[in-house]
Amino acid sequence: MIAAPACPTVAVAGSSDRFPVRRIFCVGRNYAEHTREMGGDPNAEPPFFFTKPADAVVDSGAAIPYPAATEDLHHEAELVVALGAGGAFLSQDAALALVWGYAAGNDLTRRDLQAAAKAARRPWDMSKGFDHSAVLGALRQGSAVPQGRIRCLVDGVVTQDADLAEMIWPVAGIIAHLSQFVELKAGDLIFTGTPAGVGPIGRGQLCEVQIDGLAPATVRVG
Ligand code: MN
Numbered sequence: 001m002i003a004a005p006a007c008p009t010v011a012v013a014g015s016s017d018r019f020p021v022r023r024i025f026c027v028g029r030n031y032a033e034h035t036r037e038m039g040g041d042p043n044a045e046p047p048f049f050f051t052k053p054a055d056a057v058v059d060s061g062a063a064i065p066y067p068a069a070t071e072d073l074h075h076e077a078e079l080v081v082a083l084g085a086g087g088a089f090l091s092q093d094a095a096l097a098l099v100w101g102y103a104a105g106n107d108l109t110r111r112d113l114q115a116a117a118k119a120a121r122r123p124w125d126m127s128k129g130f131d132h133s134a135v136l137g138a139l140r141q142g143s144a145v146p147q148g149r150i151r152c153l154v155d156g157v158v159t160q161d162a163d164l165a166e167m168i169w170p171v172a173g174i175i176a177h178l179s180q181f182v183e184l185k186a187g188d189l190i191f192t193g194t195p196a197g198v199g200p201i202g203r204g205q206l207c208e209v210q211i212d213g214l215a216p217a218t219v220r221v222g
Helices: 032-037 092-096 111-120 171-178
Strands: 009-011 018-020 024-028 048-052 057-059 062-064 073-075 077-083 099-107 134-136 149-154 157-163 189-191 206-211 217-221
Touching: 009 057, 057 062, 077 149, 077 171, 077 206, 092 171, 099 206, 099 217, 134 189, 134 217, 171 189
Parallel strands: 024 189, 057 134, 062 217
Antiparallel strands: 009 018, 024 048, 077 099, 077 189, 099 134, 149 157, 149 206, 206 217
């Protein structure tokens, strides 16, 4: 018998407990300015979903190797929702009741591979769902949606700076919409999309995502 793989987990703020990760869903294009910078029309396209493998999670403070097969690794600062319960075909009111907590996250992206995939109308998996591609700060327990600034800094220089209120789809709407496609379960994480200002992280650089009221998500890329 081959031993069952360990369940990936993420840190919980103020606790030695770890949150077990089941699946990782991500929203594409949830801030109007970022949609425009990627060549889209925020009024014409509803947000859509892609995924990362659960074992792509990386604890804040880790050092990761510069990913293979890219010369354009990008940061994407995002609010991440962790679900403590599941359901399908949810209303927005029912959706928020599923939330276990929130974290700051970094949706690391091989931007060159993503551009090539878009041009060839191929899937995004290898541009988004690679090893160490989901950096997460410690989860803060509680269903109240965080408010305030979301920022990204590369070696201390601010590259993304927005307000969570600028999200096109709020947290409840994202969960309710996603639940029309899949039955959500406890342990699912949802990256809620990134504001404008995405850009490269070079070899040796430190990238930090900050969200008001949450622990930062920091990663050093080797
Ligand atoms: Mn993203």
